[in-house]
Amino acid sequence: MPFRHLAYSLYACNSNILNMVSTARSSELFTGGGGAVRHCSSSSSGKDTLSRNTTLAEDKPAIALPPTKKLAIVTCMDARINPFAQLGIKMGEAHIIRNAGGMARDALRSLLISQRLLGTREIAVYHHTGCGMATFSKPNLTSLITDGLKSGDEKMVERMVDEMDFLEWPGVSSVKSEKEEDPLLASLKSEVNFLRTHPLIVRGTKVSGWVWDVGREEATRILLLTNQSLT
DSSP: OHHHHHHHHHHHSSSSOOOOOOOOOOOOTTTTTOOOOOOOOOOOOOOHHHHHHHHHHHHHHOOSSTTTOOOOEEOOOOOOOHHHHHHHHOOTTTEEEETOOOOOOGGHHHHHHHHHHOOOOEEEEEETOGGGSOOOHHHHHHHHHOOOOOOOHHHHHHHHHHTTOOOTTTTTTTTTOSSSOOHHHHHHHHHHHHHHHOOOOTTTTTEEEEEEEETTTTTEEEEEEOOOOOO
C-alpha cells in the first residue's frame, strides 16, 4: 500500500471521525440495476473451502477483462464503502480504484490504464460522509508519524513526509466561516473538475460526483459533467 494511504489510515485510527451530512439528495443511480451480493464465509475445513470455490468457478461464466459498463469508479479505501452493493454494480461491470479519500489526482495512473487499454469512458468519483480526510491537516499527520521515533531519525523522516503531497481536502486546515462550503462537497467538486479538464482523460468522458451517506445508507449524485480536454 502506498505510504500516503498507510499514513492516512494510521491517523484515522487515532482520531475521532467527524460525521458530515450532505444536504444534496437524489435517488438516481447508475443504469443497469443491481444484483445479489455474495459474501465469503469462513469454514472449519480448508479442503471444503477449496472444493466449494472450485465448484463456484466451474459454474460461473467467465468475466471479460474490459468492464462491460465502460465505467471506472474512484472511491475511498474506507472499510464501510462497497461500491458494488451501494451503486448496484455487478462484478465485471466497472473498475474500482481506491485510495485515501477517493482522490482522482491520486488515481490518475490507474485511470489512464483503464481508459486507454480497457476502454472505460465514464468515471464516477465516489466520496462519503464521515471520511477521515476531513479530520486532519498535514502538520497533524506529520506529528503522528514522527512521534516516538528514535533520536536521529526525526529529520530524515520529517524531510520524507514534507516532500509528500497528502492531497488535503479544501478548507480542512483553515478556520471556516458559516458560508464556507462543506469540505466533503468542496473536495468532490475539485476532483470532478480535475478530471473534466485534464488533458490525459479521453475527451467526451462522462464524469460524475457521488456521495454515500454512511448514516442513511444512501447514494446521491451531486455532479455530472463531460471532459472538455483536447484529447
